[in-house]
Structure formats: C-alpha cells, structure tokens
Amino acid sequence: MLDVRRLRLLRDLAHLGTIAAVAEAHTYTPSAVSQQLAALQREAGVRLLERAGRRVALTPAGAALVRHTEVVLAALEAADATLAGARAGLSGSVRIGAFPSAVRTLLPPALVALARDHPALDLMVTELDPVDVPAALRDRRLDVALLHDYDTVPVEPDRALDSTPLLDETVYLAVAAGTDPAADPIEGARHANWIVGSPGTLCHAVARHACQLAGYQPTVRHQADDFTAALALVAAGQGVALVPQLAVNQPPPGVRLLPLAIRRRTRVAYRKGAASHPAVAACVAALHATAAAFPGDDPPGRHDEPPPGGPPSAA
Amino acid sequence: MLDVRRLRLLRDLAHLGTIAAVAEAHTYTPSAVSQQLAALQREAGVRLLERAGRRVALTPAGAALVRHTEVVLAALEAADATLAGARAGLSGSVRIGAFPSAVRTLLPPALVALARDHPALDLMVTELDPVDVPAALRDRRLDVALLHDYDTVPVEPDRALDSTPLLDETVYLAVAAGTDPAADPIEGARHANWIVGSPGTLCHAVARHACQLAGYQPTVRHQADDFTAALALVAAGQGVALVPQLAVNQPPPGVRLLPLAIRRRTRVAYRKGAASHPAVAACVAALHATAAAFPGDDPPGRHDEPPPGGPPSAA
DNA sequence: CAGACACGTAAGCTGAGCTGATGCTTGACG
DNA sequence: CGTCAAGCATCAGCTCAGCTTACGTGTCTG
Numbered sequence: 001m002l003d004v005r006r007l008r009l010l011r012d013l014a015h016l017g018t019i020a021a022v023a024e025a026h027t028y029t030p031s032a033v034s035q036q037l038a039a040l041q042r043e044a045g046v047r048l049l050e051r052a053g054r055r056v057a058l059t060p061a062g063a064a065l066v067r068h069t070e071v072v073l074a075a076l077e078a079a080d081a082t083l084a085g086a087r088a089g090l091s092g093s094v095r096i097g098a099f100p101s102a103v104r105t106l107l108p109p110a111l112v113a114l115a116r117d118h119p120a121l122d123l124m125v126t127e128l129d130p131v132d133v134p135a136a137l138r139d140r141r142l143d144v145a146l147l148h149d150y151d152t153v154p155v156e157p158d159r160a161l162d163s164t165p166l167l168d169e170t171v172y173l174a175v176a177a178g179t180d181p182a183a184d185p186i187e188g189a190r191h192a193n194w195i196v197g198s199p200g201t202l203c204h205a206v207a208r209h210a211c212q213l214a215g216y217q218p219t220v221r222h223q224a225d226d227f228t229a230a231l232a233l234v235a236a237g238q239g240v241a242l243v244p245q246l247a248v249n250q251p252p253p254g255v256r257l258l259p260l261a262i263r264r265r266t267r268v269a270y271r272k273g274a275a276s277h278p279a280v281a282a283c284v285a286a287l288h289a290t291a292a293a294f295p296g297d298d299p300p301g302r303h304d305e306p307p308p309g310g311p312p313s314a315a
Numbered sequence: 316m317l318d319v320r321r322l323r324l325l326r327d328l329a330h331l332g333t334i335a336a337v338a339e340a341h342t343y344t345p346s347a348v349s350q351q352l353a354a355l356q357r358e359a360g361v362r363l364l365e366r367a368g369r370r371v372a373l374t375p376a377g378a379a380l381v382r383h384t385e386v387v388l389a390a391l392e393a394a395d396a397t398l399a400g401a402r403a404g405l406s407g408s409v410r411i412g413a414f415p416s417a418v419r420t421l422l423p424p425a426l427v428a429l430a431r432d433h434p435a436l437d438l439m440v441t442e443l444d445p446v447d448v449p450a451a452l453r454d455r456r457l458d459v460a461l462l463h464d465y466d467t468v469p470v471e472p473d474r475a476l477d478s479t480p481l482l483d484e485t486v487y488l489a490v491a492a493g494t495d496p497a498a499d500p501i502e503g504a505r506h507a508n509w510i511v512g513s514p515g516t517l518c519h520a521v522a523r524h525a526c527q528l529a530g531y532q533p534t535v536r537h538q539a540d541d542f543t544a545a546l547a548l549v550a551a552g553q554g555v556a557l558v559p560q561l562a563v564n565q566p567p568p569g570v571r572l573l574p575l576a577i578r579r580r581t582r583v584a585y586r587k588g589a590a591s592h593p594a595v596a597a598c599v600a601a602l603h604a605t606a607a608a609f610p611g612d613d614p615p616g617r618h619d620e621p622p623p624g625g626p627p628s629a630a
Numbered sequence: 631c632a633g634a635c636a637c638g639t640a641a642g643c644t645g646a647g648c649t650g651a652t653g654c655t656t657g658a659c660g
Numbered sequence: 661c662g663t664c665a666a667g668c669a670t671c672a673g674c675t676c677a678g679c680t681t682a683c684g685t686g687t688c689t690g
Contacts, residue, residue: 002395019667029649034669035670044398045402046398068394068397075386079322083380344679344680354677368636369637369687370687
C-alpha cells in the first residue's frame with residue numbers, strides 16, 4: 001500500500017517544481033524529501049521523477065500518480081470534515097486568507113457574524129494576494145480564502161481545490177474628473193500614465209493584460225496595491241487606474257469612474273473535501289450572507305450554483 | 316492529516332469485530348492495534364470506539380470514518396493499479412481464490428491462457444469457501460476471488476469490494492435414480508436424508524435455507540464439501556444433495572438431477588479500485604473467456620453488465 | 631465462581647526517517 | 661572557458677514512533 005505522506009510530497013513537487021521548495025513547504029530538509037521520493041519510487045517500481053537540468057520533472061507515471069493522490073487527499077479531507085462535524089459544537093481554528101480590499105470591506109461583517117454564532121471558533125485572517133492563494137491552501141497555511149477570476153485573465157482550475165462564487169462586480173477605469181470619456185475607456189487611456197499594483201500581483205497582471213488586448217503596453221507611473229491610495233493618486237491627476245466596484249463605495253471627489261466590460265468575480269476557495277467541514281461551511285455561508293448585502297450586482301441569471309450547499313466547482 | 320494505516324485498522328475493526336482479530340489479520344499484537352486506534356481517536360477528537368461487553372463497538376462517528384476510509388483505500392488501490400499499468404509488461408503475482416469445484420473446472424483453462432499470454436505473471440491459487448472470500452480480499456491475502464450469490468441467500472454488498480458476474484447456473488437436487496420426481500423436488504425431499512457441506516460453508520447454508528423455505532429442517536446424514544463425493548453418496552442411495560450445474564458435467568450413473576428454481580450466480584470479486592490493475596483485469600478477462608465456454612446457461616437477457624470494462628457493481 | 635477471553639496500560643527496544651555534511655551536475659555570467 | 665551558485669543525491673548518525681512483552685482489569689461462560 002502506497003504511503004500517503006510520500007504521495008503528498010510528490011503531489012507538492014508537481015505544483016512547486018523543486019524538491020527544495022517542497023522541503024520548505026513541509027519544513028523538512030531537501031535531503032529528507034529526496035529520500036522519501038526515492039523510497040516512493042522504489043516501492044512504485046516505476047520511474048516517477050527524472051532529472052531535468054538541475055531540477056527534477058515528473059514522468060507520465062508520476063503525473064498519473066499525482067492525479068490519484070488528489071483523490072486520496074480529498075477523501076481524507078472529507079473524513080476530517082465529518083470528524084469535525086461529529087465534534088460537539090463548532091470549534092477549532094480557521095485561517096482565512098483574503099486580498100486587502102476584502103479584508104477592509106467584506107470580511108469584517110462576516111467575522112462579526114461568525115464570532116457571534118460560533119464563539120468557540122478561532123478565526124485568523126491573513127492578507128495575501130490572490131495569486132498566492134492556491135499554494136497557501138494546498139500547504140495548509142490557510143483553510144478558506146478569497147480569490148478572483150477575471151474573465152480576461154483566466155486561472156486554470158486547481159485539482160486540489162474547490163470554490164463557490166461570491167461576488168460579481170463591474171471593474172471601472174478611474175480617471176481624473178475632467179477627462180472626456182472615450183467609447184472604449186481602455187483605448188482612450190493609451191497615452192495616459194497608469195497606476196497599477198506591484199509586479200507579481202493579480203491586479204498588476206489584469207491591468208497589463210487589459211492594455212495588451214487594446215494593443216499597447218501601459219506606461220506605468222505609480223505602483224499602489226491599495227485601491228484607496230490609487231484613487232487618491234487618480235484624483236491628484238497622476239494617472240488612471242483599474243478599480244473594482246467593491247473598492248469604490250464612495251469614490252473621492254475629483255475621480256470619474258468609467259465602467260468597463262471587464263468583470264471581477266470573487267470566489268471562496270478551500271481544499272477539496274473541506275466543503276463539508278462545518279467550520280469551513282460556516283465561513284463560506286457567512287461570507288455569502290455578507291456578500292449578498294454588498295453592492296456587487298451579482299446577476300441572478302448567472303447564479304447557476306446555489307451559494308451554499310450546491311456542488312462546488314473547481315477553483 | 317489522518318494516518319491511513321490507522322484508518323485501515325479502524326476499517327478492519329468494523330469488519331472483524333474485535334481488536335484481536337484485526338491484530339491477527341495484520342500480524343500485530345492486539346496491544347499494538349489498541350494503541351494505534353487510541354492514537355487515531357486522540358487525533359480525531361471524537362470517540363470512535365466504545366467498550367461493548369468485552370469487545371469494542373464503533374460509535375456513529377467511527378462508522379462514518381470507516382465509510383470515508385473505504386473511499387481513500389479504493390483511491391490508493393486505483394493508484395496502485397495505474398502504477399502496475401505503467402510497469403513495463405504484466406508481471407508480479409496475483410493470488411486467486413476459488414471454491415473447490417471452480418478450481419477443478421473453471422480455473423485450469425483460465426490459468427493456462429493467462430500463463431500463455433502473460434508468462435511473467437505469478438499465479439497463485441488458493442482454495443477457499445466463498446464465505447471467506449471478502450475477508451481474504453480485504454486483508455490482501457488474495458487479489459482476485461470467485462464467490463457465489465444465491466438469490467435465496469443474499470450476500471450484502473461489501474463496500475471494500477467490486478465484482479463482475481461470471482456464470483449463472485441452474486442448481487439441481489441430486490436424487491437416487493429410482494426416485495419419483497415431485498412437483499417441488501425440495502418439498503419431495505422433506506423426509507429424505509440430506510448430504511450437505513460442512514457447517515460454516517456457503518453450501519451448507521444454502522441447503523438449510525432451501526429446506527427452511529419449504530418449511531422443514533433437513534435431516535443431515537452426511538457431510539461432504541466435494542460435489543463429486545456427494546454425488547457418489549447419492550448414487551449409493553445415501554440421500555439427496557444440492558449440486559450446481561458446474562459440478563455435474565457428467566453425472567455418475569444412478570443419479571437423477573431434478574432442476575430447481577434456485578440459481579447460483581458466480582462472480583469475480585476484487586478490491587475496489589483494483590479493476591484497472593492490468594494483472595487483475597487480465598485474470599478477470601481470462602475467467603470471462605473461460606466461463607463463456609462453459610455450460611452455465613448464462614442468459615443474455617440478464618447480462619446488463621458487460622463482462623469486462625463496464626462499471627462493476629459492489630460484491 | 632473459576633477460567634478464559636478481550637481490551638488497556640506500562641516499560642523497553644528497534645528501525646524508519648529525520649538532520650547535517652559532502653559531492654556531483656547544471657546553468658548563468660563575465 | 662573558468663567560476664560560482666542552485667539543486668539533487670548519498671552517507672553517517674541520532675531520535676522517536678510504534679512495536680513487543682508483561683501485566684492488570686473487566687466481562688461473559690460452563
């Protein structure tokens with residue numbers, strides 16, 4: 001019978017790419033990971049890895065094994081969830097990850113509701129960029145996390161994760177008040193200075209991608225990860241910025257918001273199998289309840305998946 | 316993350332009933348199993364077992380955990396199967412279990428075909444009664460096994476196993492040549508001496524059950540597990556016996572066979588997830604091929620499940 | 631009401647699996 | 661083309677999880 005701990009290392013290797021990274025994620029030394037993977041390979045009787053330059057790559061057999069591993073891990077997660085359900089009362093800790101603007105807006109009401117309904121729950125919030133969410137969930141540094149799904153920058157679904165939709169918002173181009181609106185605002189901003197997120201964040205990627213679709217490279221003048229800061233810069237005539245609806249409840253004076261075709265969909269993600277974990281389910285439900293009260297015009301027509309309970313789709 | 320080795324112990328406890336039996340199945344001491352289950356319970360945070368007299372019983376939470384465990388184990392078995400598929404050529408050992416009459420009739424041609432087509436395969440045959448098959452498969456003492464499914468004595472499907480149908484035979488009541496056939500042969504044998512299998516075997520249970528349905532307890536005169544022996548006794552006027560079609564290709568003189576409504580369905584069983592194991596699949600295919608050539612009038616109308624490939628049903 | 635059966639606990643020992651040190655190969659850079 | 665760092669593999673050594681053995685406790689049986 002294959003050892004699940006070793007399979008987990010192989011699975012993480014598939015995602016992280018190097019043994020060193022896997023070791024770091026598990027707080028092991030690379031040596032330990034190397035030994036365990038060698039042992040796994042020995043008992044598998046098939047080559048699972050092969051050196052590719054100075055790193056290692058999975059063989060087809062290794063990749064196939066990883067796919068099976070995802071199933072095993074999801075089943076174990078589900079087992080854990082029913083155990084948590086059997087434990088009297090909702091307790092334990094839930095680590096929630098979210099992007100900055102959600103931490104400011106969406107999360108506080110949800111946390112208040114959760115703390116009221118389940119006092120034994122230890123809620124821990126971590127602010128992080130959506131691009132880091134999948135790895136954080138997989139490595140069990142988080143249990144629940146919010147991420148985005150821009151239609152312009154599609155994220156491929158992660159086999160280890162599930163998610164349910166939360167919000168569907170309009171994205172605006174924030175320009176200085178005096179600006180004339182163009183037919184296509186993005187096209188109109190071809191020669192403008194841009195205020196974007198720092199490189200490596202999703203915001204940064206979305207802005208660049210939107211301009212790329214319009215056929216140009218944006219002139220980046222400022223970098224601001226905080227939308228309030230970005231809007232202040234826009235109001236100061238420093239340039240234009242992409243802002244989602246959630247960030248602009250009350251736009252500062254001196255800013256004009258031009259609605260774009262881009263939509264930002266926010267989802268709650270968790271490890272596959274964890275949907276039935278009562279604490280995770282409570283968090284997801286609380287987030288849904290909070291999101292319903294938010295301005296995000298989440299159109300009923302698209303709501304094919306019922307917020308809680310229904311079968312979640314891959315994140 | 317729950318430890319699969321411990322989950323396996325819990326799963327086996329659910330089937331075997333006592334820690335001592337689980338220990339024996341794993342060639343551990345009972346103490347070791349007790350300690351591991353205690354550890355599992357500790358990390359689960361829920362009572363999984365409770366003393367029931369001098370044994371232990373699963374709590375509802377424990378039973379739920381066992382159900383999840385079956386999924387995990389099936390996924391691991393499937394992983395194993397794909398690895399076996401990735402290993403060049405068909406090799407390794409397959410332990411096949413079968414009831415005595417199949418070992419005499421059905422198995423030899425299948426073994427010859429398998430040895431011819433896959434010389435690297437180590438085939439090991441074990442003769443055992445169908446009642447012992449599920450436990451033997453679960454405990455990995457066997458990989459593939461034949462079992463029966465009399466409609467009069469229904470076996471509840473085993474969550475850990477899958478199976479596909481092989482043969483569907485008529486069961487006969489063997490009586491001495493001079494006997495007058497009654498409308499209902501079983502009813503007619505109310506006052507006859509019976510020749511049945513030894514207690515604890517499926518044959519024994521089927522005979523008793525058939526008589527019970529007719530409203531009487533059979534007078535057991537002889538016990539013979541071998542059908543040839545039983546038929547010899549019948550020919551010698553020592554009593555009546557139930558024999559399946561497979562056992563009576565050429566009935567000895569002095570025996571009359573009265574067809575009954577009882578049917579004996581033979582199935583090939585294996586651990587869930589092992590269906591895709593190439594060696595297991597080869598065995599199952601070979602058995603199907605052999606069975607097709609046998610007199611078992613397996614009616615096409617009932618054959619809703621295609622022999623190989625189709626989704627197997629629980630054993 | 632002894633005796634056997636079954637589980638739990640305590641103590642002690644062994645090996646799986648970790649760390650840390652070392653060496654090899656690969657790719658980047660001047 | 662030489663140098664350096666990144667990354668993996670291997671070896672030796674140590675530690676602790678988890679096994680066995682021994683014994684105690686509760687419970688069904690003849």
